[in-house]
Amino acid sequence: MGLPRPGDAQSPDSTVLNRTGRVAHTLIDETSGIVRSRWQENVWWVHNDSGDRPRLFAIDSTGAVHVAPWHAGDYAAGAEADSSANPPWPGVQLGAAAHIDYEDIAVEDSTLYLGDIGNNGNARRDLGIYVIREPFQYDRRTRPVKHLPIQYPDQETVPAREWDFDAESLFVDNGTLYVLTKHRKGQQINVSQPGTKLYRLDTEHTHRVNTLTLVDRHDTIPPPTAAALSPSGDRLAVLGYASVWLFPRPERKRGSSPGLRPDDETHWLSTKPRRIALPADQSQQAEAVTWDDPHTLRIANEQRNVWTLSLKTKARSNGRR
Numbered sequence: 001m002g003l004p005r006p007g008d009a010q011s012p013d014s015t016v017l018n019r020t021g022r023v024a025h026t027l028i029d030e031t032s033g034i035v036r037s038r039w040q041e042n043v044w045w046v047h048n049d050s051g052d053r054p055r056l057f058a059i060d061s062t063g064a065v066h067v068a069p070w071h072a073g074d075y076a077a078g079a080e081a082d083s084s085a086n087p088p089w090p091g092v093q094l095g096a097a098a099h100i101d102y103e104d105i106a107v108e109d110s111t112l113y114l115g116d117i118g119n120n121g122n123a124r125r126d127l128g129i130y131v132i133r134e135p136f137q138y139d140r141r142t143r144p145v146k147h148l149p150i151q152y153p154d155q156e157t158v159p160a161r162e163w164d165f166d167a168e169s170l171f172v173d174n175g176t177l178y179v180l181t182k183h184r185k186g187q188q189i190n191v192s193q194p195g196t197k198l199y200r201l202d203t204e205h206t207h208r209v210n211t212l213t214l215v216d217r218h219d220t221i222p223p224p225t226a227a228a229l230s231p232s233g234d235r236l237a238v239l240g241y242a243s244v245w246l247f248p249r250p251e252r253k254r255g256s257s258p259g260l261r262p263d264d265e266t267h268w269l270s271t272k273p274r275r276i277a278l279p280a281d282q283s284q285q286a287e288a289v290t291w292d293d294p295h296t297l298r299i300a301n302e303q304r305n306v307w308t309l310s311l312k313t314k315a316r317s318n319g320r321r
Contacts, residue, residue, distance in 0.1 A: 013274065013275070013276045013277070015276060015309070016309065016310045017278060017279060017282055017283070017307050017308075017309055018307060018309075018310075019306065019307050020298075020306050020307065021063035022062075022063050022306065023046065023059060023065075023304045023306060024063065024304065025059075025065040025078055026078075026079070026081040026082050026088050027048075027052075027057070027089070028048060028065065028091075029304075030048045030052075031046050031048065031049075031287060031301070031302060032047060032049040032102060032103055032104065032168070032287045032288060032302070033104040033105035033287070034105070034290045034298065034300045035106060035107040035228070035290045036290050036298065037137075038109060038134075039110050040134075042060045043059075043066065044059050044061075044290065044298070045105060045107075045112060045134075046105075047105060048099075049103070049302070050099070052099055053099055054098060054099040055094055056091055056092045056094070056105075056132075058091075058092070063300075063304070065077050065089055065091075066138065067089045068138035069138075071138075074086060074087075075090075076088050090140070092135050092139050092140065093141040093142075094114075094141075094142065094143060095141060095142070095143035097130055097144055097147070101117070101118025101120075102114060102118070103116075103118040103167060103168040103169075104168055104170040104226050105170070106170050106229075107172070108172045108174075112133075113132075113170060113172055113177060114132060116128050119165055119166040119167065120184075122155075122158075122160040122165045122184075122187075123160075125151075126149070127150050128147050129150060129170070129201070130144040130148075131145045131148065132144045133145055146204070146206045148201065148206065148210055149206075149209045149210060150209065150212055151209050151211055151212065152165050152199065152211075153199075153212060154214060159187075163184035164181055164183045164197065165181060166183070166184065167179045168182050168224060168225045168287070169182075169196075169224040169227035171236065172229065174233070177201040178200055178215075178227075178266075178268075179198075179212065180198055180224045180238065181199070182196065182224055182225070183195050183223065192223040193223070194219070194221060194222055195217070195219045195220065195221065196218055196224050196238075196269070197214060197216070197217045198214075198215050198216040198217065198218075198266070198268060199214055200212065200213045200215050200266055201213075215266040215267065216268060216270055217269060218269040218270075221238065221245055222241070222242065222243060223240060223241075224238050224240060225240055225241060225285075225286060226238075226239040226287060226288050228289050228291055228297075229291075230294060235247065235248055235249065237289055237291070237297055239287075239288075239299065241278075241284070241285060241286055242278050242280055242283065243276060244275075244299075245273045245276075246273055246311070247268045247269065247271050247273045248273075249268070249271070250264055250265050250268060251265075252264065252265055282307065283301060284302070284303045288300040288301075292308065295310065296309065296311065297311065
């Protein structure tokens with residue numbers, strides 16, 4: 001397993017961070033994950049952090065929630081929902097699902113993967129990932145195709161002795177799911193420390209727990225709050241509160257069989273990343289990231305702001321609130 005070496009990350013680039021809107025809908029109060037739909041125009045799916053019902057919301061590029069036109073007179077949307085006599089648009093309800101601590105969402109083709117993987121106290125025994133056929137933006141309800149229970153291979157006790165088994169980052173690569181952990185110092189929920197471990201889901205059992213496979217680690221990256229694989233699969237974006245790290249796809253070793261996936265192809269964290277610093281007064285609690293296109297990231301924070309980050313240029317930030 002490759003370990004990061006001093007100097008692996010380049011010096012941080014300066015940032016082009018542009019605010020595109022605000023998620024003002026009253027029921028979306030703690031955005032924790034975002035993905036762009038692959039088959040619906042101007043649709044991004046978001047979800048709340050812990051404490052909400054099991055559901056998703058469809059928003060547009062400005063952060064406004066999509067409401068079915070035939071229900072426009074029955075529900076309120078946006079900031080006015082706080083004072084409206086009509087109930088706020090409830091989003092897409094997920095049947096046969098629980099919401100313990102949704103932390104990230106991933107998309108591939110028309111399938112969504114919703115990670116109920118938050119584990120702040122490192123004591124959960126019900127971690128899992130929901131597999132959902134992406135709903136139509138105006139749907140009122142759907143249900144997951146399946147739920148994949150997961151556990152870490154190197155967690156020996158519950159709670160863990162070392163609090164390295166929380167996760168806020170999930171991505172999918174050609175049908176294979178990956179989880180990046182977030183670590184805490186001294187068994188203190190509010191004290192994070194650098195470093196992450198990358199795990200792969202190799203089985204898809206629905207009636208028994210799937211044990212993840214540890215495939216890589218990085219000891220100095222800031223605590224990851226979200227991750228997303230680029231549309232072409234050539235780069236992995238890992239978000240933190242103050243930076244984005246872009247890891248290029250690991251190269252296949254010479255002599256590897258084309259029909260097999262050698263372990264070196266999963267060593268994302270052992271490649272040399274590009275590091276982009278984010279202005280703290282803008283990013284704040286940045287918890288969600290997705291790719292709009294091969295050159296643009298979309299970032300959402302728990303303060304309801306939505307930003308885009310251009311990867312083409314290196315310039316000073318121009319998207320102040």
